[in-house]
Amino acid sequence: MDTALTRSQFVRWRAAIFAIFLASGLSIATWASRVPDIKAALHVDNAQMGVLLLGMGVSSIVGISTSPAVMARTGARLGMLVTMLSFAAGVGLIGLGTNVLGSLPVVIVGLVLFGLGNGSLDVMMNVEATAIEQQMGKTILPVFHAFFSFGTVIGAGIGALLVQLGWNVSSHALLIAAVIAVLAVTCWANVPNREEALDPQPAQKPHWRERMHTALEAWREPRTYFLGIVMLGMSFAEGGANDWLALGVSEDHGAGPALGAAALATFSVAMTVVRLFGGPLVDRFGRVVVLRVLAITAAGGILLFILAPSTPFVFVAAALWGIGASLGFPLGMSAAADDPAKAAARVSAAATIGYIAFLGGPPVLGFISNHIGLLNTLYILVVLAALSGLFSGAARPLREDEKVSAG
Structure with a gap:
């Protein structure tokens, strides 16, 4: 339970959720900073890029709306690990599809994974952040959202730098995907199991249908x-x-x-x-x-x-x-x-x-x-x-x- 956490456990939990917010912003800025290069490499026009953006947006909304189902099955702790690894894989596929394979369908699959993972993660990381806020007894959730903004600034800065250095989209995307994957595992190791977040408990675990009913x-x-x-x-x-x-x-x-x-x-x-x-x-x-x-x-x-x-x-x-x-x-x-x-x-x-x-x-x-x-x-x-x-x-x-x- 949350109340049983030591001070050290709580600090590591809070730092992990800050890092997850930052990683989400980093991934989005990585994609956004390379849109012109992706468009040029795939030889698509503005209308086709619009379709790609729409597909990513729709998959993000699907990820958000189905996040309770993911949490009902896995709990927030494991769910965040899975969704972070999913959008890390999506970032990697976007890069591979752009320069290595030159394949629009591969980029589309990457964008779908990217949108689904980020959308689903968004709910879970906010659930965790609000639990931290309640334990602290003061308003801190806006600071978590500021870390998301920091992630976008860092991602945009890295993107601008790597463009100047001549890195192609694949190298850039695979680097960021690896960073996010490492962050995912590190954060997972520092997030506690919480009954309120539907994490599996050793002594008792309600049937997932019961948890799904609660979620809806x-x-x-x-x-x-x-x-x-x-x-x-x-x-x-x-x-x-x-x-x-x-x-x-x-x-x-x-x-x-x-x-x-x-x-x-x-x-x-x-x-x-x-x-x-x-x-x-x-x-x-x-x-x-x-x-x-x-x-x-x-x-x-x-x-x-x-x-x-x-x-x-x-x-x-x-x-x-x-x-x-x-x-x-x-x-x-x-x-x-x-x-x-x-x-x-x-x-x-x-x-x-x-x-x-x-x-x-x-x-x-x-x-x-x-x-x-x-x-x-x-x-x-x-x-x-x-x-x-x-x-x-x-x-x-x-x-x-x-x-x-x-x-």
């Missing part, structure tokens, strides 16, 4: 959907910024590509800083108050971005946008995991809603923007951020008598 109960609880709306609004805000903020600055505000990239960096830095240092604010004022303030900040930042009369205002808007979108997803995860006995199911359900928005939202915005323009399309994000604030009451911590059922 969350979809019958109204609170799951209310938390999903909170996370959906912030996921749309984050995903929309990642895909469209730089373009909006460059083209719609006429500031050019360099300032567009700088504005996106401003957004990312603002988001990461709040994730690193925002926990004490949550502990002092509570999730609901913080979420409402951040929803107002996000909506205001996006509105200022749309209406900004000059470039300096655009950068202020990007910072406010990043600050506002920073904690919605991790705090939604924390709220979903308030009852450790049902954390896996509720985190999976809420995360599925949030990730569908994160992965599917930007393409929808792109389609709409073809008809009404990008800046006008961003008004949708203003409305969704406001809705996130309105439903943030669902993130109120559960009382002990409510933990039996949030329905």
Whole structure:
């Protein structure tokens, strides 16, 4: 049980989950940093690359939504090992398919493994992170998400360096796959068995069908959907910024590509800083108050971005946008995991809603923007951020008598 852990065991557990978040971000940035080289090596056009991206996104959502089934069968500890090795293999296959085999089908198989593994891992690592948060008695989940961001920064930096050094995609991908595989085994060795995470217990192990029934109960609880709306609004805000903020600055505000990239960096830095240092604010004022303030900040930042009369205002808007979108997803995860006995199911359900928005939202915005323009399309994000604030009451911590059922 969690309460029986020594201080040393707890510290190793926490470090392992930090490393898992970082590894997930590292893998995603490895793929993203080599997309131009993969496209050139396989001789595919933008439409075909779009299909590849869509396939990866769909497989990620499948991984997220089926993660409770994986946990019901294996528990979180073994499940994280298997899913990390799966997406490590996916990264390796992407590399082999690109340069060694020159095979688009092999790259597709790699992307499917990559998406499934990362999606399924996402739920499990958040379940573990929320358990650590509950043991510490203070808000730390945003810091875990900041480590994911660190992973993307490290991955992008390694990608840029290896491109400059002339490494092909295969060499790069196989190196990162090996690093992730080593991390997977090392982290697995330092994560404890936990009954709440459905890890097999020596004395008692319920039938997997019983554990599967528990895993699916969350979809019958109204609170799951209310938390999903909170996370959906912030996921749309984050995903929309990642895909469209730089373009909006460059083209719609006429500031050019360099300032567009700088504005996106401003957004990312603002988001990461709040994730690193925002926990004490949550502990002092509570999730609901913080979420409402951040929803107002996000909506205001996006509105200022749309209406900004000059470039300096655009950068202020990007910072406010990043600050506002920073904690919605991790705090939604924390709220979903308030009852450790049902954390896996509720985190999976809420995360599925949030990730569908994160992965599917930007393409929808792109389609709409073809008809009404990008800046006008961003008004949708203003409305969704406001809705996130309105439903943030669902993130109120559960009382002990409510933990039996949030329905």
